[in-house]
Each structure stands twice: as structure tokens, then as C-alpha cells.
Amino acid sequence: MKITFLGTSAGAPTRRRNVTSIALQLDQQSKLWLFDCGEGTQHQVLRSPLRLSQLDKIFITHLHGDHLFGLVGLLASRSLQDSIESPVTIYGPQGLSEYIRVSLEISRTRLQYPIHIEITKPGQICDTEMVEVFAAPMSHGITAFGYAVSEKTQPGRFEVERAKELGIPEGPLYGQLKRGETVTLLDGREIDGKSLVGAEKPGRKIVFCGDTTFTPNAIELSRDCDLLIHEATYMHADKPLALRANHSTAIMAAEVALQAGAKMLALTHFSARYEADTAQGLPELLAEAQSVFPNTYLAHDFWTVTVPRREPPTA
Ligand SMILES: [Zn+2]
Incomplete structure (x- = not known):
């Protein structure tokens, strides 16, 4: 599972940061998923190794521009x-x-491939061979969801x-053994399939909360995840601004x-105010978060994070 941040600015782009979009590449499948799609995302994709031909799913957290x-x-x-x-x-x-319909119709845009639109509801919204996606309501003053991508446990x-x-x-015996069944060979030997199959590979979990102020739903959605991507629009000193706009401070995240x-x-999803102000900026915002949760990083555009596989549980 590989994440690429395509935009990390709140509200409007800055010189160094575009507005929100996050790409997810799932292992062993040349499929690209996007989470949110702020203006200019297609330009960011062009500047990255990602390819729109591989685009398979897009998850929109909320309808702010x-x-x-x-x-x-x-x-x-x-x-x-x-x-x-x-x-x-x-x-x-x-x-x-x-x-989508009105934008396509009024601009007389006809897509050469099918699109399917699924209205997000809380709970499981997507179930593929490799992963499940769950949605939970966030708290942002407009209908907003966080999404959790949970990889299924893979057989050894x-x-x-x-x-x-x-x-x-x-032949067919291999299939039975792979499933962990015991088979009897023609010469009478009994072979336990489990002895020929390695340890199961536990699935990984990544969560993207979108825009939200502090909510217990985000904690529930993020339970035991390998990577939590959370907005931190404001520093602690600007908490009143965060509360007024239903956003989070770094400490809330x-x-x-x-x-x-x-x-x-x-x-x-950083407020542009911290990039301009070098006296009090993003390093301080990071330090605030790390005082609560040390393993915290600041995303920047085109930053790629590979989420490592979990170690199989030791018996
Ligand atoms: Zn928003």
C-alpha cells in the first residue's frame, strides 16, 4: 500500500501546496484510488508517476470546493x-x-468510459478481493465522511x-493443501496442508479523515490503523478558528x-497562514502534535509513504 499526497493545503492552493487529493496504490494490482480531488489534481498527477489510465475509484469526503x-x-x-x-x-x-451530472451536461462533456456514482453511507461501502472500505461520519458542518481502507488477511x-x-x-491436491486440508496420497501417506503453508499475512489499515473537527467517530474509524491521515488546519493558538470552521488543530489530530x-x-490540509509566517509556522505545528503523538509527520505535495506489511503474529 503506497500513499502519495497530491495536495496538502487547506482552502486554496499556495505556491508549494495544492488543495487536497491523496492517491493510494494497492499492492499487486495496478489500480489507482484517489481520496478527494481538489482543483488541479490532474496537473499533480501529471507531475507524478501515477497514471489516470489506472484510476479505478475516487472517494470524496465532502463537497467543499x-x-x-x-x-x-x-x-x-x-x-x-x-x-x-x-x-x-x-x-x-x-x-x-x-x-457531476450538471457539470458534464452543461459543458457537453461525454465521457468515453462508464462512471458509477455511489452515495456514501456509514459502514462498509466497498468490498474487493483484497480490501474493504468503511465510511464514518465526521464533524465538519456539512455532510462529511472519513474513509478507512482495511486490507484483508492474506493466506500464507x-x-x-x-x-x-x-x-x-x-494438480487438485495442491489446491486442497493450500487451503490447509489434510490429504491422503495413493501410497497411504497423510499430508497436513498446514505444514506446507506459511504464516498468514495480516492486513494493513489506512484511514483518511478528510475535514473534521475532533470527533469520537474519527477515533473509532482509525482504531489500530497503520497510518492515519488527518487534517491539521490550525495550530493550537488558533483553536478558536478551528472550532468556528469545524476544523482540527494539530493537537486534536x-x-x-x-x-x-x-x-x-x-x-x-494546512492553513496557508503558516507558510507565510516563518516565526510561527509548520515546524511548531508539528511539534505540538508530536508532544501528544510522537510518530507524527507533516505531509507535503508528492510525499510518498509506503505502509510496510505487518509482521505475522508469533505463535
Ligand atoms: Zn471542508
């Missing part, structure tokens, strides 16, 4: 690339279908070489990570 205004342009540009026919599924709050590796050494004939038992916290 800085998380949404890049969506239709990105979909339209993808349609101009030859030979892209693979569908894109877009998840998001009520109102998303109308926004079947040790083909050892099976061959034991003289087990290839760190509290969520701490209480959820997250392994790592990546802060994003």
Missing part, C-alpha cells in the same frame, strides 16, 4: 486519453451525482518446492491518533 473542484476536469481529461475504457466508481455524499505462501520434494503430484492506537500519523 477545495476537495471537489478538480473532479470533473480530471474525469474529462481521462476521457481524452485514447483507449481508456475502464470504468471509474466515485463515492461521496448526497449531492455528488447532481454536481504455499511451499510448492517442499510439496514437490515430498513427491506430491501436482494527535489525540485521535493516540486514542485510536494508530501506528503513524500524517498531518495535512
Whole structure:
């Protein structure tokens, strides 16, 4: 699982930061998922190794413009690339279908590939072979969701070489052994499949809370995650601004990570005020968060985080 931050600024872009979008690449599948799609996301994709031809799903947290205004342009540009026919599924709050439909209709844009729009509801919203996605309501003064991507436990590796050494004939028996069943060979030997299959690989979990002020729902959604991506629009000194606009301070984000038992916290969605003001800026915001949750990092545009596999539980 690999995350690339395509935009890390709140509200409006700055010289160094675009508005929100986060890319997720799942292992072993050349599929690209996006979380939010602020204006200019397609330009950011062009400046990265990511490819829109691989785009498979987009998850929109809420319908504020800085998380949404890049969506239709990105979909339209993808349609101009030859030979892209693979569908894109877009998840998001009520109102998303109308926004997309009207934008496409009025601009007379006809996409060359199908799109499916799924209105997000709390709970499991997506179940694929490898992962499940869960949504939970956030607290942002507008319908807003956080999304958790949970990888399913993968079966351990079947040790083909050892099976061959034991003289087990290839074929249907291998399937039974892979599933951990015990099989009886023609010569009477009994082989326990579990002895030929390595340890299961536990799934990883990443969570993106979108825009929100402190809410217990974010803690619940982020429970035991490997990576929590949380907005930190404001420093603690500006907490009144955060509360007024239903945003988070760095300390609020760190509290969520701490209480959820997250392994790592990546802060994003910073107010532009801290980039201009060098006396009191992002290093201080980071220090505030680290005073609560030490394993915290500041995201920047094009920062890529690879979430390592979890160690199998020791018996
Ligand atoms: Zn917002």
C-alpha cells in the first residue's frame, strides 16, 4: 500500500501546496484510488508517476470546493486519453451525482468510459478481493465522511518446492493443501496442508479523515490503523478558528491518533497562514502534535509513504 499526497493545503492552493487529493496504490494490482480531488489534481498527477489510465475509484469526503473542484476536469481529461475504457466508481455524499451530472451536461462533456456514482453511507461501502472500505461520519458542518481502507488477511505462501520434494503430484491436491486440508496420497501417506503453508499475512489499515473537527467517530474509524491521515488546519493558538470552521488543530489530530492506537500519523490540509509566517509556522505545528503523538509527520505535495506489511503474529 503506497500513499502519495497530491495536495496538502487547506482552502486554496499556495505556491508549494495544492488543495487536497491523496492517491493510494494497492499492492499487486495496478489500480489507482484517489481520496478527494481538489482543483488541479490532474496537473499533480501529471507531475507524478501515477497514471489516470489506472484510476479505478475516487472517494470524496465532502463537497467543499477545495476537495471537489478538480473532479470533473480530471474525469474529462481521462476521457481524452485514447483507449481508456475502464470504468471509474466515485463515492461521496448526497449531492455528488447532481454536481457531476450538471457539470458534464452543461459543458457537453461525454465521457468515453462508464462512471458509477455511489452515495456514501456509514459502514462498509466497498468490498474487493483484497480490501474493504468503511465510511464514518465526521464533524465538519456539512455532510462529511472519513474513509478507512482495511486490507484483508492474506493466506500464507504455499511451499510448492517442499510439496514437490515430498513427491506430491501436482494438480487438485495442491489446491486442497493450500487451503490447509489434510490429504491422503495413493501410497497411504497423510499430508497436513498446514505444514506446507506459511504464516498468514495480516492486513494493513489506512484511514483518511478528510475535514473534521475532533470527533469520537474519527477515533473509532482509525482504531489500530497503520497510518492515519488527518487534517491539521490550525495550530493550537488558533483553536478558536478551528472550532468556528469545524476544523482540527494539530493537537486534536494527535489525540485521535493516540486514542485510536494508530501506528503513524500524517498531518495535512494546512492553513496557508503558516507558510507565510516563518516565526510561527509548520515546524511548531508539528511539534505540538508530536508532544501528544510522537510518530507524527507533516505531509507535503508528492510525499510518498509506503505502509510496510505487518509482521505475522508469533505463535
Ligand atoms: Zn471542508
